[in-house]
Amino acid sequence: xxxxxxxxxxxxxxxxxxxxxxxxxxxxxxxxxxxxxxxxxxxxxxxxxxxxxxxxxxxxxxxxxxxxxxxxxxxxxxxxxxxxxxxxxxxxxxxxxxxxxxxxxxxxxxxxxxxxxxxxxxxxxxxxxxxxxxxxxxxxxxxxxxxxxxxxxxxxxxxxxxxxxxxx
Ligand SMILES: Cc1cc2nc3c(=O)[nH]c(=O)nc-3n(C[C@H](O)[C@H](O)[C@H](O)COP(=O)(O)O)c2cc1C
Numbered sequence: 001x002x003x004x005x006x007x008x009x010x011x012x013x014x015x016x017x018x019x020x021x022x023x024x025x026x027x028x029x030x031x032x033x034x035x036x037x038x039x040x041x042x043x044x045x046x047x048x049x050x051x052x053x054x055x056x057x058x059x060x061x062x063x064x065x066x067x068x069x070x071x072x073x074x075x076x077x078x079x080x081x082x083x084x085x086x087x088x089x090x091x092x093x094x095x096x097x098x099x100x101x102x103x104x105x106x107x108x109x110x111x112x113x114x115x116x117x118x119x120x121x122x123x124x125x126x127x128x129x130x131x132x133x134x135x136x137x138x139x140x141x142x143x144x145x146x147x148x149x150x151x152x153x154x155x156x157x158x159x160x161x162x163x164x165x166x167x168x
Contacts, residue, residue, distance in 0.1 A: 010157045037092040038084075044093045047076040047126050057125045057138060065114035071139035075100060076116070076126060079134040089134070097138060110143045 037043060049055055050073045058076070061067035068074050077097055083089035101111045116122045116135035128135070142148070 011077040011159065035096045036093075037069045037095070038086070038088040041092070042089075043080045043089055044096050045128070045132070046096075047078065047128065049074045049076065049126075050071035054125060055139075060118070061125075061135075061137070062117040063123045065116075065137060065139075067112050068137055068139045070115055070141075074140060075138045076122070077136045077138065078126075078128050078132045079136075081131060093134075093136070098140060104140055104150060105106075108148045109140055109147040110144065110148050111141050113137070114139065162164070 012104065035039060049058060055074055056069045058074060058101040059065050059067075077093050080089050097113070104111045114137040116137060119133060122128075122135045126135070
């Protein structure tokens with residue numbers, strides 16, 4: 001659970017917090033490289049939400065987005081409608097998302113994805129334009145009652161199963 005008290009880095013002005021936000025936006029904070037994208041097209045926009053009423057509204061865009069309601073803040077990653085045959089319109093915002101989540105973890109801030117299924121509601125709450133038709137939410141906050149810690153045994157497919165050498 002992401003506790004909702006004291007929004008973590010979004011409103012902060014400290015040096016570490018500033019570095020985190022710069023890297024979140026892919027503009028290359030001093031401590032991190034900028035996020036790469038296909039032909040450097042940077043097909044992303046980010047909407048930072050810290051208002052609790054708006055967070056609660058946003059939580060209604062998808063049945064798996066309940067955690068957004070009680071989070072301290074959320075970043076909505078907005079992507080383009082048009083894609084190419086390599087799926088870069090989803091891949092590149094995915095890289096930005098992962099970079100932001102790692103930057104958050106570095107600052108002790110927990111994060112979780114949520115899909116943005118009800119785009120009409122998302123548009124009403126956030127006001128992004130019609131030519132953007134993809135939104136994914138990252139909820140953020142300090143974990144309630146404990147510091148952020150790595151999952152000791154993450155449920156992941158074993159390496160030997162997912163890595164193919166030379167040929168499938
Ligand atoms: C593209 C994507 C969409 C996701 N959507 C949701 C979601 O809508 N709601 C949610 O609670 N978690 C969502 N997740 C989080 C995954 O469920 C989570 O990363 C996965 O279960 C692994 O969890 P673990 O790291 O705690 O093992 C999403 C993850 C990804 C990569």
